[in-house]
Amino acid sequence: MKSLILFLIATFYLNITFGQxxxxxxxxxxxxxxxxxxxxxxxxxxxxxxxxxxxxxxxxxxxxxxxxxxxxxxxxxxxxxxxxxxxxxxxxxxxxxxxVEDTTSNLRYYVDKVLTDTDRTTKPVKPGGRYFGYIPYLQLFKLPPYLTDINRMVSVAVVELLVSPYGRLADYKVHIYSGPTYEKVFNMNLNALNEEDKTFIPATVNNQPIGCRIMIKCVIDNDGGIDFF
Structure with missing residues (x-):
């Protein structure tokens, strides 16, 4: 009887597995x-x-x-x-x-504190890594129609993310720079992101969580989107 029960249970789970x-x-x-x-x-x-x-x-x-x-x-x-x-x-x-992240990275980090030589710091970490994990923030931006003719050769985009000490995305902006003087800032809608994209491991200074801004330098593609350098 026990063997029959075990057989029926195994058959049930196999049917679930193969049924999916x-x-x-x-x-x-x-x-x-x-x-x-x-x-x-x-x-x-x-x-x-x-x-x-x-x-x-x-x-x-x-x-x-x-x-x-x-x-x-x-x-x-x-x-x-x-x-x-x-x-x-x-x-x-x-x-x-x-x-380890080296100086060739397109990401830069700025904590809400003047650091000293003795401060021990860790940067915020995005589950998903420094490439794949940040794609959602690039995907959401598109140049508005009045900027589609911007000169790509002299223009860059910078994504700015503010991560709170609790590891939550608190602010999200895109800066467009063109030439030596032009800057336009777009405040992005946090509600357009899912919960996973709002979650980080926060930065720390001397083992204490702290707010941190992440700046990502990007190129503007021919379709008006932005991508990693």
Missing amino acids: QTTVVKHKLTSNVTEKISVLKSDKSIRQGLYQAVSEQDRAVASGNFEQDKKAGVWHFYDQQGRLIQNYDYTKKQLLYEA
Whole structure:
């Protein structure tokens, strides 16, 4: 009798597993990054299984798994050259690895304090890494019609993110600079982001959480969007 019960339980779970057939859909995240998402055939709005983001050069950008539309287990994130820069466990909400950030990075950090030589600091960390994790903030911006003729050769965009001591995104702006004197600031709508994109590991000074501004230098593409340098 016990064996029969165990057999029925195993059969039940096998039917669930095989019943959840999946298919892969693709989307362009940026002009250089495409995501490949396993979704349920019965409901393509539910992500289930392997997720991959790859560059046009066929380099890994992100990989991990979804369980019932939620990131689960350990995910791996890479930079533009395909080098591993972060491992993050979404089930345990734990940072496992963060590569050292050098001076070639397009990200700059400014804490709300005048630092001394003895202060011990850590920067804010975005689950998703310094490349993939910041794509959502670039995706939301598009040049307004009156700026579409801006000279791309002498223009740059800077994304400004304010992260609170609690690790929450508190402000989000895009600065457009063109030539030596022109600057236009766009205040972006935080409600256009999902909760995951509003969550960081906060910066610290001497082990105390502190507010920090993240500045990301970007290029303006031909379609009026912005992308990483």
